[in-house]
Amino acid sequence: MPKILVLDPGHGGEDPGAVGNNLKEKDLTLKLAKICAEKLASYDLNVKFTRENDRYVTLYERANIANRLHADYFCSIHINAGGGTGFESYVHSTAVGKHTDELRAILHNQIMAYLKKKGVKEHGQGKKAANFAVLRTTAMPAVLLECLFIDTPADAEKLADESFLHGLANEIAYGLARVLNLV
Numbered sequence: 001m002p003k004i005l006v007l008d009p010g011h012g013g014e015d016p017g018a019v020g021n022n023l024k025e026k027d028l029t030l031k032l033a034k035i036c037a038e039k040l041a042s043y044d045l046n047v048k049f050t051r052e053n054d055r056y057v058t059l060y061e062r063a064n065i066a067n068r069l070h071a072d073y074f075c076s077i078h079i080n081a082g083g084g085t086g087f088e089s090y091v092h093s094t095a096v097g098k099h100t101d102e103l104r105a106i107l108h109n110q111i112m113a114y115l116k117k118k119g120v121k122e123h124g125q126g127k128k129a130a131n132f133a134v135l136r137t138t139a140m141p142a143v144l145l146e147c148l149f150i151d152t153p154a155d156a157e158k159l160a161d162e163s164f165l166h167g168l169a170n171e172i173a174y175g176l177a178r179v180l181n182l183v
């Protein structure tokens with residue numbers, strides 16, 4: 001039985017997420033998740049989505065989808081806002097120092113190695129913890145990625161660049177493959 005990965009493109013439908021520089025978070029998260037799934041297609045892995053189109057899904061339903069599937073890993077993809085720059089990742093506050101945190105480090109470091117080459121830094125300490133609903137209510141190891149700031153022009157310029165998005169999605173995919181012991 002292949003392992004099950006749930007990709008969770010943040011926001012959607014009536015909830016655009018963060019908006020800035022002619023970009024909408026809900027579009028970027030869906031695009032990244034879809035490219036990521038394409039990159040993972042060659043692995044022995046069952047990739048599922050919490051949404052595959054522009055529709056609204058509650059945070060609890062997102063977690064429930066993963067729980068019903070008995071997923072092995074849950075990866076929520078978001079774009080940041082609020083006037084900062086760079087990349088950060090989150091695990092649930094209670095997961096720090098545990099297996100979920102170790103898995104996050106594999107994924108985080110894989111993504112950051114690429115981003116550094118593109119001139120993108122970690123936002124603050126980079127590896128963070130929070131009591132986010134999708135992290136709290138998922139029954140499997142879960143991570144939430146905040147990929148650059150949509151309202152910061154230098155970050156938005158990268159997010160608007162298809163080749164950058166493909167590169168980023170490729171690293172997310174490879175990092176997830178490593179997390180799931182597929183490589």
Ligand SMILES: [Zn+2]
Binds near residue numbers: 010017025079
């Ligand atoms: Zn978001």
